[in-house]
Structure formats: C-alpha cells, structure tokens
Amino acid sequence: MFPPPSLRRWAPGLAAAGALLLSAAPGAAAARGPHLSYTGAGPGVRIEVNGPVAFNVAGMPAGTDEVTVTSPALVEPIPLTPLEKGSVQFVQTDAPGTRHRIRGDIAPGTYPVTATSHGRTVATARIAVVAEGSAVIGRFVVGDAKRPLPGDGDPGAVRPGSDVIVVLTDRQPAAGETSLTVKSPLFEGPLTLREGEDDPGCKCDDGSTLFGGHTTVRDDIPAGRYPMTVVSHHGQETTTRQVTVAGPPVPHSRLPWLIGGGTAVALAAIAAVAVRRRRHKRQAAD
Template identity: 50%
Template sequence: MFRNAVRVLGVAGLATAPVLGAAAGAVADEVGPGTAGVRLEYYVPGQRLLAPGESLWFGIEGMPPGWDRVEITSPALQKPALLVPAKKGARESTEPADDGGPRIREGLRAGSYPVTATSHGRTVATTRVKVIGEDAAEVFRFVIGPAGALPGGTTPARVRPGSDIQVLLNDLRGDPEETSLTVTSPVFTGPVTIRTGSPDDPGCKCDDPGTVYAGRGRVRPDVAPGRYPMTVKSHHGKQTTTRHVTVAGEPVAHGPSPAAIGAVSAGAAVLVAGGVIAVRRRRSRTSG
C-alpha cells in the first residue's frame, strides 16, 4: 500500500469497535484508544512534516470482511477523505489516486490534531496528525565533521580539540531569501558561518530535496572532552535548532596563526632595523 509515497510520516490507529477482530500489539508512535485490530496510516509525499495547505494520503488495514467504505475526518483537514477496499474482500484500502490526496487546512496553527475513521457511523480507528507552522523550518540534517570529509548520516561526528571542522545543515523548508546562517557552540573558536552554494557542500544525494548550508570552522584546542550544544537560528530568527557535538581524542597541533606569524615577522624586522642603526652609530663614532 502507498508504494508511491516518498516518506512515511506516521503510522497510527487502534480499533475502538470490538467486532473488528482480536487485539494485537500497537505498531505506531501514536495510537487511538481501544483494542488493536484496525490500523489507520497516513503518508506525506516528499516531506517528513505537515504544514497548512499540504497534502497527505490515508490508508487503513485490518478491516473486517465485507466492509465497503471508511470516511476520514479531522479538524485539520480541508474536507473528509474516502477510503474503499483495495479489491473485493480485501481488508485494506486501495492506493489513492494521484490527485495529491486530502489537504491540511490553510491558516491552521501548529499542533497535534485528531483524525477519526468511521464506517457507516461507527468509529473504527483513530490517530493524530502533527502540523507545523507555515513558516517553520524542517531541519533534516544538522551535522559536523572533520573538514574535507563527507558529513554522513544525521548525527554529528566526534571531533578532536583543535581540529578544522565542516558544518552542514539541510532545511527541507529553507527560506529562499536566507542565504547564510550563523552556527554557535562553546566548542568553536568563534561563530561559524554556513552558506548556500558553498564549496563545502558535498553534494550528497541524501540532501535532496532541501536547502543546504555549509561552512568551515575550528574546534578550540583547549576544550575538554565531552558533549556540547551546537545551535543555529534560521528563518530570520524565528527557528532555533540545536544538536549536540561530542569532543574526544587528542588535540590537533597547529602551527602559529597568520596573525602570530605577522607579529613575529614585524618584531624581527624591528630588531634587524635596530641592529643596523646601532652598527651605523658605532661606525660613525669610530670614524670620528
């Protein structure tokens, strides 16, 4: 069922009518009241979270023999959705037509909303859908790793004190007018700027779709091993996202910074100049 769905968002539903079969273990993150038996599912094409105006698909499984229709209602939906058997005698509903499915109401506030499946006036399953705000971020990856390496997965890698690092963020709902973000952490030598179109973007297919921000920074050489927060504010300061970074291992040794090299060079130049002046003065006194 739902072979065309890109990502599964939620699986839910427990029967409330005892005629629907023997109880079974719950298989969902969120379930309705009553005994198990009928399972109500929903899928979101192309996205992991739901926002107002976006579509989703419903499906139902475990219906008793002979069922012919189930109506899906929710205060979150623009209008009810109708499910019918996949074929004669099937206990599950058919795949929906490629019409985008029912939609979340425009202007809906972020929150969790009840969904009810009824068949001829009897409730057969319930679940809830989570809806985010219209301008909310959906951060799929916010990771850190050694500079020059492909940041894998969705969990920040361990980094060593003093190491050069690469930070990457993928927002599935990135603001097109926001081309750079600032990442802060007590482990960084300073704020790290990440940008769209950055040469540090590894071009990983796992980041399709989404807006990718990438940039480089350095871990403080004196930071103690441990777990530290890494935070970014996006969507013009409306969204704050935090992940945790693990610092472990021996510090990475670096040569003096360009500023320090410049200061040493300037000091050496002063010493050389002073020596030349002193020699000239001695020569002048000798010749006199």
C-alpha cells in the first residue's frame, strides 16, 4: 500500500501499511476482487477522531477510471485516482482545500467504509476510530533487570523472585502525566512507572516518552501466564500485556537465623552480650 505524498506532511512516522480490514466486492472471490485498505498518520493503524486518513483500493479491473470512498466517519467523500496510467491500484490524492479527514463530532468506534466506481460498490471495509489524543503504546514489557529487555510481544519469561524492570513507551502521552501505575498478580502490590526512569534497560530511541520502574516478582507465584495492566491518560485508557512465569525461583542470600522467629533470638543474644560487656567494664573500674 502506498500513501499519497500529501499524507507525509502529517507525521514523520507515517505507517507504511494500512489496517487491512478488507472485504471483496459482491460476487467476487476475496483473493481476486478489489480490496480496500487505509492508513493513518500515526504508528500502526490507529485512526483518530478529527485525524487524517488515506485510502487505497487494489485489484481494480483494467480500464477503471475512478473510485470514490464514502463513510459516515468521513468529513466528505474521497476520490481515488490510479497510481499511474493503466494501474489497477487506486490511491488518495489530496488537493488544496479538501477535507479528507475523520469527522471531529463522532464518537470513537467502528464505522463502515464503501468504495464505489460509477455508482457500483467495488469493495467495503470497516474503519476503527479512536479518541483524539489516545495513547500510542509502542512497548510494554517486563524483563530481568540484569539482561536485555524483550521486545514488545516477545514470549520471554521471568522467574519467581527475580528482580525485574517494567518499561512502557507512549508516542502520544497525556499532557502533565509523569507517572503511571501498573498492577499484576506478578507483584506484591502496585508498581509506579516514572517518566524517564534512569537505567530502564531499554534504548527506546523512537521519539516515544519512556516510563520505567523496578520491582521483584513474587517468590511464591506458580508458573503460568499472568496479566500486567497499566492505566494511562489520567485514568482514561487501560493497556494489558500477558507475562509468562517459568523456571525455578531465584535464590536469595539470607542467613537462616534471620528468618522468622530466629530474628528475635538473635536480637536477644546481641543484647545479652552488650549487658555482659557493661558489667565487665564496671567491675574493672571498681
């Protein structure tokens, strides 16, 4: 899919591929009929309320001279033109004064899109529209504090009792939000991620805002898959990742007498030694 040159000015990180939410034209085989797809100005396939959008129809019959895209989500119908003379791929070109955008007065949701040629439907799709200014989470992972962090979606695992780093990146963070809260059965309690956390174990140099935090996986958690959830954008958005726990617990160097009631015994012994020393000093003074 090739976005039109005019779309490039909207965002340096324009996605190269659209949301391939496709359906073939009525009566045509899906593999051979025209296909409608779209892309937005942000990473991936996110399309925002009041945001830009570009459409593409591939596989049109030879000799087709025009295609028009309509949707209740669009400000106005969008005409498509051949990528080049005789091409079966039609792309969006935005002339000055056109308003080829998502409407600003609609609610986030999924809307139908229809591509027609001379009044005949050639392809349909559905477009997912999110709220304006929504989070764009690029990476939300947990990994061993002493090893490179896994990539987003990597099936890497953590061990019970291990010291870990949790990292989240957002290409569109909420204004004034400098910390986030993560909850998971993995941890004893909520974990605070702070913006620009030192030593995050992540290069994260794609322009995103980085949030990071350190914690320890519970010693007693059984092997399995567990959710890790963060609430961001001042409580408006929730993002969850699944984390795998596997392997034996990480041993911790603790002296046996410091565990349980042994602590009280040790303290009593130390106190007894101190008393004896004071007595010896008094006797020597006398």
